[in-house]
Amino acid sequence: MHLQNKEICVIGLGYVGLPLAVEFGKIFKTIGLDIDQQRINELNNQFDRTLEVDAEGLKSASKLRFTVDPDDIRQASIFIITVPTPVDQFNNPDLTPVRKATETVAHNLKSGDIVIYESTVYPGVTEDYCVPILEKISGLTFNQDFFCGYSPERINPGDKHHTLTKIRKVTSGSTPEIAEEVNKLYGSIITAGTFKASSIKVAESAKVIENAQRDINIAFVNELAKIFNLLKIDTSEVLEAAGTKWNFLPFKPGLVGGHCIGVDPFYLAQKAKEVGYHPEIILAGRRLNDSMGPYVASQFIKLLIQSERKIKGQDVLVLGITFKENCPDIRNSRVIDIIRELESYEMNVHVYDPWADKKEVQQEYGITLIDHLEKIEKYQGIVAAVGHDQLLDLQIPSGENGPIVYDVKGIFPREKMYARL
Secondary structure, eight states, X not given: OOOTTSEEEEEOXXXXXXXXXXXXXXXXXXXXXXXXXXXXXXXXXXXXXXXXSOHHHHXXXXXXXXXXXXXXXXXXXXXXXXXXXXXXXXXXXXXXHHHHHHHHHHTTOOXXXXXXXXXXXXXXXXXXXXXXXXXXXXXXXXXXXXXXXXXXXXXXXXXXXXXXXXXXXXXXXXXXXXXXXXXXXXXXXXXXXXXXXXXXXXXXXXXXXXXXXXXXXXXXXXXXXXXXHHTTOOHHHHHHHHTTSTXXXXXXXXXXXXXXXXXXXXXXXXXXXXXXXXXXHHHHHHHHHHTHHHHHHHHHHXXXXXXXXXXXXXXXXXXXXSSSTTOOOOTTOTHHHHHHHHHHTTOEEEEEOSSSOHHHHHHHHOOOOOSSOOOGGGOSEEEEOSOOGGGTTOOOOOSTTSOEEEESSOOSOGGGXXXXX
């Protein structure tokens, strides 16, 4: 494969696309396209707001350049689409970003080009939804003039150990020859190795079930947490004891949000419904996990009442609003469910998060983050919702007048808290 004279274009420079563009940009001529001019300006100044790539990493990609102009990607021969795949307000898959990225590529498609998708989709999206768009706009014929591949992203935001090159990559192509070429392409940057799937649909399916499986397993332990709470048994202690068996899976209860686990199962469910099957376990897991925010808030309110604390008009503190620890990503964070539920009791909810961007939180949720943790004793209660490292050593006043603490993530020692999930 003679890639040295070809140019790779990565479309969508978020948590998935940027690390990919950087790794390719160390070896091959690469261009990164994004619709956000501010994002491009920041990257040109060696700053990544997602904190996935540091300044040195960006500088090391000497063959990488960034643009917002679709006309700049005309010379590319390999297009890799890494845009988000969200759900709408009714939890139906929203393929708008994928469609728009596909249209952009189609206007620049040439004979011999390869279009690779990394965005999470349900089986069939690449060939049944995207290919017709590529053919119609470009006037080219699939698997004759141009080709496609699918290689599901496996980025874990905030994880500095399981980074792009250290996670085995599934690859696929629309013909056996293209599958081999796509596999070699990723093999040039993925040190953990690759796995060539037998078809694009198999690769698409593998991706969507990875997060559905995690969703269902977390739903199981969340249900256990509700049961053991009624039995007045510490769920963490039960899981610790059960975890001594070699094949017990180490899942913990908690909020399930983000742009993957809390979204991807709906993509599989949608496709299942299209072929006449109504998924039961998948959607039951989704419903249970989506119920955890209001459940946490109700348990917290009960603690306040049992401690004879006032509710209406009182100040409470929520620690964390990102969807997971040590990561600035606030997309689909289920912490907002806790906040909205507490607000429904007319409590004054203050939110502190050292990782989240204040402007982004204000735009997304209409919440003004507090800058510093001062006078913690003024709060009637504290909900520790996200386990950021900066919060682990937080000094919380104890005693009868100290805040009531509900620890969702189990980040505080037992003596510091009243209850945990």
